[in-house]
Amino acid sequence: MKIEVLRIGQRLVRDDRVTTHVALVSRAFGVSKILMQEVNPEIKNTIYEINRAWGGTFEVEIIDNWKKTLKAKKKDSFKIVHLSMYGESIDSVQDNIRQEELILIVVGAEKVPREVYDLADYNVAVGNQPHSEISALAVLLDRVLQGKQFLKKHANAKQEIVPVKKGKKVIYKTID
Numbered sequence: 001m002k003i004e005v006l007r008i009g010q011r012l013v014r015d016d017r018v019t020t021h022v023a024l025v026s027r028a029f030g031v032s033k034i035l036m037q038e039v040n041p042e043i044k045n046t047i048y049e050i051n052r053a054w055g056g057t058f059e060v061e062i063i064d065n066w067k068k069t070l071k072a073k074k075k076d077s078f079k080i081v082h083l084s085m086y087g088e089s090i091d092s093v094q095d096n097i098r099q100e101e102l103i104l105i106v107v108g109a110e111k112v113p114r115e116v117y118d119l120a121d122y123n124v125a126v127g128n129q130p131h132s133e134i135s136a137l138a139v140l141l142d143r144v145l146q147g148k149q150f151l152k153k154h155a156n157a158k159q160e161i162v163p164v165k166k167g168k169k170v171i172y173k174t175i176d
Contacts, residue, residue, distance in 0.1 A: 025134055030148075070104070081140070
């Protein structure tokens with residue numbers, strides 16, 4: 001399964017941190033790429049530095065037009081999964097989404113245009129109460145990937161956390 005995230009919208013100042021966290025959750029929860037429009041380009045540098053230290057090949061792509069990107073992905077056989085409080089319950093669609101091979105998850109920042117709802121193959125609600133798009137993305141990815149994303153090791157990681165009952169243990173590696 002290949003999963004990408006499309007971040008639509010960016011509210012100035014407030015969303016730099018939120019968009020960075022959407023990218024970090026995407027990366028940590030097994031997504032291969034995030035596509036973003038109208039964002040602070042420093043977010044791309046932050047993710048690059050995370051990849052350098054912690055390994056992986058997660059990509060950040062800055063796009064010009066979310067609508068063209070969404071339609072192109074759909075044409076390339078991606079199933080569009082739009083996170084929305086107004087969608088179908090995650091419990092009723094997670095098994096179907098799990099069967100898809102190519103997934104593009106749309107995560108909005110501000111009011112999402114009606115066209116996204118119409119283009120989506122799945123409009124998915126992770127609860128029907130206001131909450132963070134970051135939490136909705138994490139829950140969806142964990143449900144779809146069933147925790148397998150946390151078993152992946154990155155060969156090119158310079159540092160790696162070792163789970164311990166108490167304290168902190170980090171292994172630092174020299175990579176040529």
